[in-house]
Structure formats: structure tokens, C-alpha cells
Amino acid sequence: xxxxxxxxxxxxxxxxxxxxxxxxxxxxxxxxxxxxxxxxxxxxxxxxxxxxxxxxxxxxxxxxxxxxxxxxxxxxxxxxxxxxxxxxxxxxxxxxxxxxxxxxxxxxxxxxxxxxxxxxxxxxxxxxxxxxxxxxxxxxxxxxxxxxxxxxxxxxxxxxxxxxxxxxxxxxxxxxxxxxxxxxxxxxxxxxxxxxxxxxxxxxxxxxxxxxxxxxxxxxxxxxxxxxxxxxxxxxxxxxxxxxxxxxxxxxxxxxxxxxxxxxxxxxxxxxxxxxxxxxxxxxxxxxxxxxxxxxxxxxxxxxxxxxxxxxxxxxxxxxxxxxxxxxxxxxxxxxxxxxxxxxxxxxxxxxxxxxxxxxxxxxxxxxxxxxxxxxxxxxxxxxxxxxxxxxxxxxxxxxxxxxxxxxxxxxxxxxxxxxxxx
RNA sequence: GGUAGGGUACCGAAGUGGCCAACCGGGGCAGACUGUAAAUCUGCUGGCUAACGCCUUCCUUGGUUCGAAUCCAAGCCCUACCA
Numbered sequence: 001x002x003x004x005x006x007x008x009x010x011x012x013x014x015x016x017x018x019x020x021x022x023x024x025x026x027x028x029x030x031x032x033x034x035x036x037x038x039x040x041x042x043x044x045x046x047x048x049x050x051x052x053x054x055x056x057x058x059x060x061x062x063x064x065x066x067x068x069x070x071x072x073x074x075x076x077x078x079x080x081x082x083x084x085x086x087x088x089x090x091x092x093x094x095x096x097x098x099x100x101x102x103x104x105x106x107x108x109x110x111x112x113x114x115x116x117x118x119x120x121x122x123x124x125x126x127x128x129x130x131x132x133x134x135x136x137x138x139x140x141x142x143x144x145x146x147x148x149x150x151x152x153x154x155x156x157x158x159x160x161x162x163x164x165x166x167x168x169x170x171x172x173x174x175x176x177x178x179x180x181x182x183x184x185x186x187x188x189x190x191x192x193x194x195x196x197x198x199x200x201x202x203x204x205x206x207x208x209x210x211x212x213x214x215x216x217x218x219x220x221x222x223x224x225x226x227x228x229x230x231x232x233x234x235x236x237x238x239x240x241x242x243x244x245x246x247x248x249x250x251x252x253x254x255x256x257x258x259x260x261x262x263x264x265x266x267x268x269x270x271x272x273x274x275x276x277x278x279x280x281x282x283x284x285x286x287x288x289x290x291x292x293x294x295x296x297x298x299x300x301x302x303x304x305x306x307x308x309x310x311x312x313x314x315x316x317x318x319x320x321x322x323x324x325x326x327x328x329x330x331x332x333x334x335x336x337x338x339x340x341x342x343x344x345x346x347x348x349x350x351x352x353x354x355x356x357x358x359x360x361x362x363x364x365x366x367x368x369x370x371x372x373x374x375x376x377x378x379x380x381x382x383x384x385x386x387x388x389x390x391x392x393x394x395x396x397x398x399x400x401x402x403x404x405x406x407x408x409x410x411x412x413x414x415x416x417x418x419x420x421x422x423x
Numbered sequence: 424g425g426u427a428g429g430g431u432a433c434c435g436a437a438g439u440g441g442c443c444a445a446c447c448g449g450g451g452c453a454g455a456c457u458g459u460a461a462a463u464c465u466g467c468u469g470g471c472u473a474a475c476g477c478c479u480u481c482c483u484u485g486g487u488u489c490g491a492a493u494c495c496a497a498g499c500c501c502u503a504c505c506a
Contacts, residue, residue: 163502228461260460291458324459373452376467382453393473413453 004060008221010276011269013053015195018205018218025189025217032057032190033065033182035123035175035197038073038092041099042243045255046232048271048303049221053192055107055273058118065188066104068097070124072174090124097122103242106307119186123178139177142210143203148172151199172203179204180211189216194223224270227262242307248342249308253316254415256300257293261286264295272302315339323417328386333404336419340409345419353402353422358383358395367410367418377412384411 005023008014034050036043043051058064070093101110101120108118148154151172157164179201182188191201201218208216224232240255241247247255259267264286268279282295304313319339322331346365353361359374362383368374375393377383383390385401386409401408402422410418 254459258459261458262461264460289458290460293458293460296460320459370470371472372470373468375472377453380453380466414459416452 004057004062007056007060008053008219011056012224012266013049013056013221013270015220015222016198017220018202019215021215022190022217022219026062029061029063030190031063031065031182031186031188032192033067033179033188034192035067035069035072035178036100036104038068038070038096038100040241041096042241042246043100043103044242045240046224047103047242049194049224050192051104051107052271053221054118057192058108058116059273061116062190063116063186064108064118065182065186066101066108066118066120067178067182068100068120068122069175069178070094070097070122071127072123072171072178074124093124099243103307106242121182123174123181126181127174127177135173139173139180139207142207143173143176147206148203151203153196153199172200175200176203176207179216180207183208183212183214183216189214191216191218193218193220195220196223224267227260244308244312244342249304249312249316250319250339250342252308253300253304253313253320256303257296257320259296259299261290264299268295268299268302272299274298274302315341323387328403328409331403333407336403336407336409340417340419343417343419345421347421347423350406350422353397353408353420354399355396357393358385358390358397359393361397361420362410362418365410365418365420367412367420382412385409387411 004026005014032054034054036047036050054064054066070090073093073096074090097120104110104118104120109116110118110120148169149158153172154164154169157168179188179191191204193201198218198220201220205216205218208214226232239247240252242252244252256267265279265283268274268282269276272279282298285292285294301313301317304316308316315338322328322339328336344367346367348361348365352364359368359378360371362368362377363371363374368377378390378393378395381389383395385397386403397408399405403409406422408420408422410420412418
């Protein structure tokens with residue numbers, strides 16, 4: 001357990017800590033927490049680092065608290081945001097909590113029967129009855145204006161054209177109080193977060209110190225970017241979700257399979273529990289034969305298995321095999337239905353498909369946002385029907401394009417599939 | 424409350440009476456090259472249209488004008504400084 005910090009460092013999970021004393025403190029089991037934003041009913045790939053950090057700590061014997069920011073989510077964290085967020089409704093947050101715990105349970109053990117179960121808390125539970133007066137009297141007096149104003153997240157926003165509202169400014173007070181509350185209630189003495197959370201985390205450690213005189217710790221991990229500097233976790237502008245209803249098994253698997261060579265080893269360290277020796281082997285493999293994408297495959301498999309289980313992984317791999325294996329000949333409509341169970345699809349009356357120009361059909365089916373977009377796609381040769389390129393605006397749907405007379409697999413570009421049913 | 428500046432397409436940002444569906448950059452979507460990589464190059468990126476073209480747009484509402492994103496008035500919102 002004493003080398004948990006070394007593990008973090010070796011796996012790119014360590015950026016900074018509030019005090020070197022933390023290294024010693026980690027020799028005995030601590031209670032640690034990290035926060036998640038309930039902006040959605042599913043966590044995203046961007047949350048993986050936090051999740052993995054907590055999971056490592058739990059495995060090392062520390063007590064883990066996952067905090068869902070039901071209250072702070074109602075406010076919106078200004079860190080790293082150039083604009084104020086839309087506020088969430090309380091009911092929305094409530095719904096999102098359920099999904100988030102489900103996601104977390106894939107990585108972190110919440111089972112109360114376990115020897116060291118994690119717990120999930122919602123800060124709305126302690127903020128809902130807090131009055132403005134309570135806040136000012138009990139917490140506000142411990143916060144110094146100079147410190148608050150000098151936070152990076154505040155300074156940046158003040159300098160931007162949009163400025164900052166009081167609501168957002170107070171975010172650090174709420175997050176700071178979270179830490180105090182968890183310290184008081186559960187003896188929590190360590191908060192984890194991304195490096196963008198530094199200001200909020202220190203707000204907490206300082207509040208605890210001022211009120212109780214106790215030193216508590218904060219630790220941050222680097223924000224994960226790919227080698228071109230883009231924030232990790234988005235594919236073609238869309239977030240990768242852990243919930244299969246939002247991101248199908250296939251897309252989830254593919255997202256990791258498409259990882260760049262330059263990133264894949266680092267990702268293996270961060271996002272998997274594979275032993276470092278195994279990762280070193282894979283590093284060799286990438287250097288020797290990058291085109292085999294062995295490391296990418298392992299990465300995609302590991303994560304898909306963890307999040308979606310063996311069954312989800314099997315579906316994703318089968319689909320990958322079929323789609324990148326070339327022809328769809330010999331596959332029954334029922335097989336395709338199963339493989340594409342989570343792919344966007346639409347059903348149209350057969351009369352609106354057969355004999356109609358392909359671009360009109362894909363616009364009607366919703367694969368393209370407008371006829372103009374559909375036309376563009378077809379004109380530029382970006383549309384494939386059943387894995388065969390369909391060029392030309394005059395391309396029409398023929399009966400032979402429908403497998404068993406009812407199904408067509410449409411693809412735009414290389415990666416984006418759409419299932420069309422004719423009824 | 425005062426003063427100044429500002430609100431243009433997904434974002435940033437030109438345009439300041441007709442040549443404007445609106446320069447340019449980013450992003451996005453495709454194509455070529457590839458290893459389902461990166462980099463690079465090419466096309467597209469309001470709606471309808473095979474196309475000519477037509478239609479709806481430049482915060483809102485009115486107005487001036489043959490004609491407005493551009494001028495005027497009122498309103499809404501944002502920012503900075505002052506109070």
C-alpha cells in the first residue's frame with residue numbers, strides 16, 4: 001500500500017498534491033473522495049481518469065467516497081469553462097444520480113457486503129436545507145476575498161469578455177464545504193480531482209484547516225489529452241458515454257480501437273489495470289509492428305469488457321469483424337439486426353425506399369439532417385449501401401439493395417453506420 | 424444610475440446602404456493517401472433544386488429608402504469603467 005503514490009506516478013495519474021506529508025499519510029488507510037458532475041445520466045470517457053484513480057485507491061485498501069454534485073451541479077463549475085452553464089433542474093439531477101452509480105459500479109465496489117465498500121453521496125442532501133444565512137455565518141467567514149479572487153478559474157473568467165456571475169463565483173465555497181462535510185461525517189482526509197480542480201480542492205483543504213485545525217490533503221491528476229492536444233473522450237464531437245443506450249458497444253469499442261499510436265501506451269497505463277510489465281510488452285509490439293494495432297486492441301478489449309461485460313465485448317468484436325471484413329454477403333437479416341442492435345436506425349415504408357434516389361431516402365430516414373446534406377454526402381462518394389460505395393445522385397434503391405427484402409446497411413464515410421428497415 | 428463599447432451562421436471574426444446566403448480562421452462532414460493511426464492535400468458546410476435559380480437569415484420590434492446586416496427610433500441582453 002505504501003507505493004500507491006508510485007503507482008499513480010507511473011500511470012500518469014499524478015500531477016500535484018497539497019503537501020508532501022500525503023505520501024506518509026497514504027501508508028495507513030485513508031478515506032478519499034472525488035466528485036462527479038451530474039450533468040448527464042451517464043458518465044463519459046472523460047470521467048475515466050477520476051474513476052480509475054478511485055479504483056486504484058480502493059484496491060489499495062482505502063475507503064472511497066464518490067460524491068455526486070447534485071447541489072453543485074445546480075450551480076455549475078466555472079473551472080475550465082469559458083461560459084456560464086445552463087442550470088439543471090433538481091429532478092434532472094435526481095435522475096442522473098441513478099445512472100452514474102450504475103456506471104461507477106463497473107469499476108468501484110459499492111456492495112455493502114464487501115470488506116471495503118465504497119459509498120456514494122449526493123451533496124444536495126446536505127445543501128438542500130442550508131439557508132443563505134447559514135452559509136454566510138458558518139462558512140462564508142472562513143473564506144477570504146483575496147484568495148477567492150486570485151483563483152485561476154476566477155481570474156480567467158473575470159478577464160474574459162463574458163465575465164462571471166456571483167453564482168459561479170460561489171462554486172468554490174460549495175465544493176470547499178463538501179470536503180469539510182465529508183471530513184466531519186466520514187473522516188475523509190483526501191480529495192482527488194483533475195488538475196483543473198486544484199482551486200476548488202484547496203478551497204476545501206483550507207476550509208477544513210481553518211475550522212478544525214486538521215490538515216487534510218488534495219491530490220490532482222493531469223487532464224488527459226491526445227497527442228494533438230485535444231481533450232480526451234470525444235469522438236467526432238460527441239462524448240463517449242458509459243451507458244450503452246447512449247454509446248453502443250460497437251462505438252465504445254471502436255473509440256478505443258482508433259487510438260493513435262502516440263497515445264495508446266499512455267492510455268493503457270491510465271485506463272486499465274494491466275500490469276506495467278504487460279504494457280511494456282505492448283509498447284514493444286507497437287514499435288515493431290504499428291499496423292497490427294495490437295495495443296489498441298488490448299485497450300479496447302479491456303475497457304469494453306469492464307464497462308459492458310464479456311457479452312458487450314463480444315457484440316462489439318463481432319460487429320467490427322463484419323464491418324471491416326468487407327462484404328456482407330451471406331449474412332442473414334437477423335444477424336445484421338443483432339450486430340447493429342445499437343446503431344441508429346429508421347424504418348420507412350417500402351414504397352418510400354424502392355426506386356427512390358438514395359439521397360432522398362437517407363434524408364427521409366434521418367441519417368442526414370437535410371436533403372442538402374444528404375445530397376452532399378452522395379455526390380462526394382461518402383455513402384455506402386451494404387458496404388458497397390453508392391456514387392452519383394441518380395443512385396436509386398433497387399430490390400437487390402434490401403437484404404431479405406427488408407434491410408439495408410448504410411454507411412457514411414468509413415465509420416458511421418445506419419440501419420434502414422423497409423416495411 | 425452615468426459613460427463608453429458591443430450583440431453577424433456551430434464558434435471566433437470581417438462586412439458599416441445595392442457587387443451579401445454574407446471575406447477569412449477554427450470546428451464539423453466527406454474524398455485522396457494510409458494501418459479503422461497521425462500528418463498532408465482536395466471538396467462541401469442556411470433551406471429547396473440535377474442545375475439556372477428561388478426562399479428564409481445578420482438580437483427584437485417598428486421606421487427611413489426603389490433597395491438595409493449596414494441608416495433612424497424604441498426595447499432586450501452582454502462587457503468595461505465610474506457612481
